[in-house]
Amino acid sequence: MSDDPYDQSASRRPEGARESSGGGGGLGSLLDAPSSRQPSTGLRGVFEHEELTPEQVKRRQRRGRVSLTTAIALFLLAALITVSVLGSTFGWFEIRDYRGDGKDPVTFSVGQGATTGQIAVALQEQGIVADAETFVETYQEEHAEQFIQPGEYELRTEMSSEAAVDALMEEDEATHYAAVNRTLRMSDVFGVLSESTGIPVSEFEAYEEDTEAFGIPGRFPTLEGWLHPGEYRFPLDATAEQILRDMVDRTRATLEDNGVSGEDRIFEVLTIGSIIEFEVQPEHYDVVAGAIQNRLDNPDGETSGFIQSDASVTYGLDRRSYDFTEEERRDESNRYNTFANPGLPVGPIGSPGDAAIAAAADPQENDYYFWVTVNLDTGETKFSETYAQHLEYVEEYNQWCSENEGRCG
Numbered sequence: 001m002s003d004d005p006y007d008q009s010a011s012r013r014p015e016g017a018r019e020s021s022g023g024g025g026g027l028g029s030l031l032d033a034p035s036s037r038q039p040s041t042g043l044r045g046v047f048e049h050e051e052l053t054p055e056q057v058k059r060r061q062r063r064g065r066v067s068l069t070t071a072i073a074l075f076l077l078a079a080l081i082t083v084s085v086l087g088s089t090f091g092w093f094e095i096r097d098y099r100g101d102g103k104d105p106v107t108f109s110v111g112q113g114a115t116t117g118q119i120a121v122a123l124q125e126q127g128i129v130a131d132a133e134t135f136v137e138t139y140q141e142e143h144a145e146q147f148i149q150p151g152e153y154e155l156r157t158e159m160s161s162e163a164a165v166d167a168l169m170e171e172d173e174a175t176h177y178a179a180v181n182r183t184l185r186m187s188d189v190f191g192v193l194s195e196s197t198g199i200p201v202s203e204f205e206a207y208e209e210d211t212e213a214f215g216i217p218g219r220f221p222t223l224e225g226w227l228h229p230g231e232y233r234f235p236l237d238a239t240a241e242q243i244l245r246d247m248v249d250r251t252r253a254t255l256e257d258n259g260v261s262g263e264d265r266i267f268e269v270l271t272i273g274s275i276i277e278f279e280v281q282p283e284h285y286d287v288v289a290g291a292i293q294n295r296l297d298n299p300d301g302e303t304s305g306f307i308q309s310d311a312s313v314t315y316g317l318d319r320r321s322y323d324f325t326e327e328e329r330r331d332e333s334n335r336y337n338t339f340a341n342p343g344l345p346v347g348p349i350g351s352p353g354d355a356a357i358a359a360a361a362d363p364q365e366n367d368y369y370f371w372v373t374v375n376l377d378t379g380e381t382k383f384s385e386t387y388a389q390h391l392e393y394v395e396e397y398n399q400w401c402s403e404n405e406g407r408c409g
Contacts, residue, residue: 102156
């Protein structure tokens with residue numbers, strides 16, 4: 001070890017280290033020493049760039065733009081899919097309400113006992129409002145303690161919920177609602193009207209035979225046949241006469257729509273229409289109307305001009321059941337007995353609706369004279385040209401009755 005305190009070269013060399021082949025240490029030897037590695041590029045190599053031709057530069061730029069465009073497109077597609085899924089899940093894109101008073105006119109019916117929810121769903125299904133829940137919310141804001149009255153309303157498609165609520169809750173809308181079903185007799189209709197309006201039955205009965213007051217042809221013995229079935233909304237202050245006049249006017253309008261005019265023709269159509277409505281299902285109206293017309297037009301035929309309707313006989317007996325005795329069948333004093341009296345009965349046995357009037361006005365041309373419903377559940381009806389064939393079908397009816405005890409009384 002050197003005695004010079006500043007000579008540290010020996011003390012800092014690790015023990016056993018080899019001497020450089022150049023025989024010396026320090027910076028000079030390092031710079032001059034050969035190396036087996038490739039020479040370093042130094043700082044100059046950091047700033048060197050690849051020499052590219054203009055065409056190569058353009059290609060790289062195009063590839064960069066394509067990659068960026070592709071990335072943006074994929075991002076937008078992913079975003080669109082995400083929004084669509086979330087929108088469908090949470091109902092972001094559903095139309096909650098329309099604007100304004102609507103477009104095309106439409107008649108909307110509210111049935112007896114219908115709830116606000118049921119009405120709202122029906123409004124949405126018919127395209128009147130956009131969303132049932134929105135309609136209910138709008139309705140409850142102003143009319144939570146009120147009810148939508150049964151009846152028919154003139155609304156429009158694509159109405160705002162507010163406009164629909166206003167139309168259904170108009171203060172000047174009738175509050176007396178009456179539903180007059182098919183196959184009701186005049187006395188039944190009076191009962192329905194009284195119950196619906198609070199007017200005593202006696203006030204309706206007072207007009208029972210006053211056909212002249214309503215312009216009804218004198219051949220009709222009563223208002224029977226003229227009290228058109230259907231749904232009605234009467235003003236609170238309507239009288240019995242005004243209510244009956246509305247019903248008669250509907251029948252008159254239906255006759256006009258079917259080209260029926262003249263007292264005799266009107267009597268024939270309404271009377272036949274009332275019989276077929278009680279005798280068969282609507283799908284058979286025109287067929288039976290044709291068979292009745294065949295009987296009336298051929299008094300010398302197999303039926304001798306007799307209509308032979310059970311419904312007309314029991315009407316004259318003021319009975320609801322079609323069960324009557326042979327003696328009652330032969331009773332000519334019953335002016336509605338079409339077994340004992342040829343031709344039409346003295347008047348209608350009920351008020352026919354639109355379909356029955358249309359069928360009676362334009363009966364099907366056929367060769368039938370007989371008909372019988374062989375299954376009261378399905379309404380299956382069979383027609384025949386001869387009495388012999390008819391008896392076979394009657395036996396089918398009797399067999400059905402025996403298998404369904406108590407149904408044919």
